[in-house]
Amino acid sequence: MMKILQILAIFLVMVFTSQCSQEEVQNTPNDSSLNDEMTNANKIKDTLIEAIAGDHRTEKYKDRDQYRNPLETLSFFEIEKDMTVLEIYPYGGWYTEIIAPALKESGQYYGAMPDPNSSERRKTAFDRFKNKLSENESLYGNAQAVPILDNTKISLDDNSVDMVLTFRNLHNMMAYGTAEKMLEDWLRVTKSGGSMGIVEHRGDSSIEQDPKAVSGYVNEDYTIKLAEAAGWEFISSSDINNNPKDDKNYEDRVWRLPPTLTYFAREGRPKVEGDDLKKNLEIGESDRYTLLFKKP
Numbered sequence: 324m325m326k327i328l329q330i331l332a333i334f335l336v337m338v339f340t341s342q343c344s345q346e347e348v349q350n351t352p353n354d355s356s357l358n359d360e361m362t363n364a365n366k367i368k369d370t371l372i373e374a375i376a377g378d379h380r381t382e383k384y385k386d387r388d389q390y391r392n393p394l395e396t397l398s399f400f401e402i403e404k405d406m407t408v409l410e411i412y413p414y415g416g417w418y419t420e421i422i423a424p425a426l427k428e429s430g431q432y433y434g435a436m437p438d439p440n441s442s443e444r445r446k447t448a449f450d451r452f453k454n455k456l457s458e459n460e461s462l463y464g465n466a467q468a469v470p471i472l473d474n475t476k477i478s479l480d481d482n483s484v485d486m487v488l489t490f491r492n493l494h495n496m497m498a499y500g501t502a503e504k505m506l507e508d509w510l511r512v513t514k515s516g517g518s519m520g521i522v523e524h525r526g527d528s529s530i531e532q533d534p535k536a537v538s539g540y541v542n543e544d545y546t547i548k549l550a551e552a553a554g555w556e557f558i559s560s561s562d563i564n565n566n567p568k569d570d571k572n573y574e575d576r577v578w579r580l581p582p583t584l585t586y587f588a589r590e591g592r593p594k595v596e597g598d599d600l601k602k603n604l605e606i607g608e609s610d611r612y613t614l615l616f617k618k619p
Contacts, residue, residue, distance in 0.1 A: 367404040367425060371397060374424040379462055384417055387582065390608035391490075393421050395563045400520035400615060402486060407431040409469075409479065409512065411489035411505075414448065416455055418490055419466070423456070427464030433484065435477050438470045475504040479512045487512070487519045491611070493546060494524065494536035494577075506553035510618055519555055519616040521546060522564055524609045527571045539577030543612045555616040562613075569610035577609050 371394055375385075402408065408426060413419045413434040423432040434456070439449035453468040469478045487509045496502035509519060526532060526540035547557050572579060578587045580603050584595040595603055 367402060370425040371421060374421045380420050392563050396613060399561045399563060399613060405429040406485040408486045409433045409435060409484045411435050412492045423463040423466040432466040433469050435469050435471050438472050474499060474501045476508050477512050481511055482514045484512050485514055485517045490522045491524060493521060494539050494541050497534060497536040502549055503553060506550055510554045513618045515618055517618045521614045522611050524577045525612045538573040550616050556619050558615045558617050560612060560614050564611035564613050566607055566610040568606045579603055580606055581608050
């Protein structure tokens with residue numbers, strides 16, 4: 324009888340062990356899926372590094388990498404090589420020269436510029452950017468310029484992009500009174516679960532936010548509230564582009580710092596010179612926050 328009970332006990336242990344092993348296999352993440360994700364992340368990182376170091380970028384643009392931290396910033400925004408990415412107001416294409424080559428093989432880049440039919444100046448800017456892309460197809464692939472109609476509406480279909488990015492542009496939209504409507508329209512063109520990345524000149528939180536952002540500085544909490552009011556969900560912030568040296572001189576505005584080095588608030592908009600120039604060069608580019616949002 325004792326022997327039968329021993330055999331039965333051994334059998335039950337074997338059955339239990341087998342069930343646990345099966346559950347472990349079922350609950351273990353698919354190794355192939357994890358490897359694919361890691362491979363994709365490495366591929367986009369390698370492509371970004373290659374683009375950042377590329378000969379197509381001028382030394383003047385490369386000198387700004389120390390302040391703009393493009394690899395770290397785009398990695399924080401979780402850009403992927405097969406995404407459709409919309410950049411707002413790329414103008415000279417500083418970030419275009421990095422993002423578009425990284426998406427060339429399996430993604431899509433759009434750069435949204437002011438409507439070229441609204442003024443001759445805007446037409447010149449739009450055509451310059453459009454030609455930059457079309458004349459360098461081997462570098463940028465099918466990257467395209469798209470107009471912003473009525474200063475707020477992106478000429479793209481609903482739910483058509485994975486990511487919207489804008490770098491130091493929110494203060495301009497606030498100045499024009501279009502920030503709220505633009506944030507809403509970016510939500511419209513973004514797919515459910517898609518993301519938005521914003522980099523902006525960080526305001527002094529002890530100073531009440533000017534709705535027109537005349538100084539160029541925008542408080543971080545103000546930006547988050549604007550985005551949330553438009554329907555975006557705030558995910559996280561990063562200190563990648565922080566610069567504690569920025570003395571937040573509201574009177575002389577953010578453009579007193581590199582690369583502009585101009586006193587926009589003074590008559591004739593003179594360039595920064597003398598001791599002020601030395602001081603502002605030592606400060607470097609402005610203190611900036613880096614924010615990630617998602618479309619619910």
